[in-house]
Amino acid sequence: MPKISTRLFSGAKHRVSKKVGMPPGSLIHIGEDHSRETEISLISYGARGVETRILDSVDALSHYQAGDAITWLNIVGLADIKAIEAIGQHFDIHRLVLEDILNTHQRPKCEHHDSFIYLVLTSLVIPEPGADRTVIQGLKSGIQYQQVSILLLDRFVITFEESASSALGHITQRLSNSSGRFRSQGSDYLAYEILDSIVDQYFEYEEYMAEQIDDIEEELLINPTSDTLIRIQRLKRELIKIRRVISPLRELLNGLLRSDSPLIHAGTAIYLRDVFDHCLRITEMLDSYRDMTTGLLDIYISSISNRMNEIMKVLTIFASIFIPLTFITGIYGMNFDAMPELHWPWAYPALWGLFIGISGGLLVYFKRKHWL
Numbered sequence: 001m002p003k004i005s006t007r008l009f010s011g012a013k014h015r016v017s018k019k020v021g022m023p024p025g026s027l028i029h030i031g032e033d034h035s036r037e038t039e040i041s042l043i044s045y046g047a048r049g050v051e052t053r054i055l056d057s058v059d060a061l062s063h064y065q066a067g068d069a070i071t072w073l074n075i076v077g078l079a080d081i082k083a084i085e086a087i088g089q090h091f092d093i094h095r096l097v098l099e100d101i102l103n104t105h106q107r108p109k110c111e112h113h114d115s116f117i118y119l120v121l122t123s124l125v126i127p128e129p130g131a132d133r134t135v136i137q138g139l140k141s142g143i144q145y146q147q148v149s150i151l152l153l154d155r156f157v158i159t160f161e162e163s164a165s166s167a168l169g170h171i172t173q174r175l176s177n178s179s180g181r182f183r184s185q186g187s188d189y190l191a192y193e194i195l196d197s198i199v200d201q202y203f204e205y206e207e208y209m210a211e212q213i214d215d216i217e218e219e220l221l222i223n224p225t226s227d228t229l230i231r232i233q234r235l236k237r238e239l240i241k242i243r244r245v246i247s248p249l250r251e252l253l254n255g256l257l258r259s260d261s262p263l264i265h266a267g268t269a270i271y272l273r274d275v276f277d278h279c280l281r282i283t284e285m286l287d288s289y290r291d292m293t294t295g296l297l298d299i300y301i302s303s304i305s306n307r308m309n310e311i312m313k314v315l316t317i318f319a320s321i322f323i324p325l326t327f328i329t330g331i332y333g334m335n336f337d338a339m340p341e342l343h344w345p346w347a348y349p350a351l352w353g354l355f356i357g358i359s360g361g362l363l364v365y366f367k368r369k370h371w372l
Contacts, residue, residue, distance in 0.1 A: 024096060027085055029078050031104030031162065038080035043072040045175055045183050052176070058090045065156070070187050073158045074168060078102055084160070091116070091153060101160050104147040108248040110255035117263055119150040119191070119252060122245040123165050124201045126208050143205065143238060145245070148198060152191045152263055159194060167197040188268045196275050202246060202282045209239070209289050216296055224303045232300060236293045243286055249279045317371065321362050325355050
């Protein structure tokens, strides 16, 4: 699994400071270096077949622009700014768009330009079922994030990833194995497939969150500890973070559905509406999970209070038992010589019998009152 940053809205502050005061369109990578090298892969497909290759430069792209095939250009790693700038110049991409691509702390959005549509959203990496799927992992969560930028052009789709992701890898496999509708559709359908694959990861996120909530609920009922409270707080923070990622997706998809751009064909709109419905479902589930997390916090407080009450009840019962015993021993601990019981031969065993009788009687009484 690729190693991706767990910090979505933080990190690389020293790079942000370098950009202060620079003119708009200055190309500086803002974010963590997940990949030291930039790899440019190309997939060109049509009814005749699929061609896959790794590009050393952007000069070879002119050959694919002249044909009728659909070409997908995937850039993995944002370290090589010159290569990204060369791609922008080749396709006449505005420098402000390239600046947003290199700034990996972007809010998901959709921008329409004269010759292309720019999309940016966040891809997730969920821990595998065999891995440790615990929200508490030191100071980090189990969810990993990376930004994916998409440029939709006529017969071209260009994607920019911080590092290789499984979401786009599945599409590559489908293109290689499919010979039906996928290859006969335009570039807008490929952009839909990329969006749909990323959104499908959010359903995995729902399962992950449901798993975490179930584990915490079980822990609350069995043995809540201070670590349980930390897990609840981090789970709540994780839900806030993912909501920042998913909520703007509705606006992004609305922008595509309402677009009058010739790059979006009428036949693709129905698929985009399906992705929009998925986003609505995910958002509703996130709202319910947030309410459940608030309920977990209430349950934790109630559990701790009940546990404290149980402890206080036991202590009170023991104190209630020893109060009369302490009273009796206090009486016979006084320094008086004319106390007849002090000179009885069976006074000491009788006093122990009284102690045992009082303690046993109080225990029976507490039991019948269901205080024990």
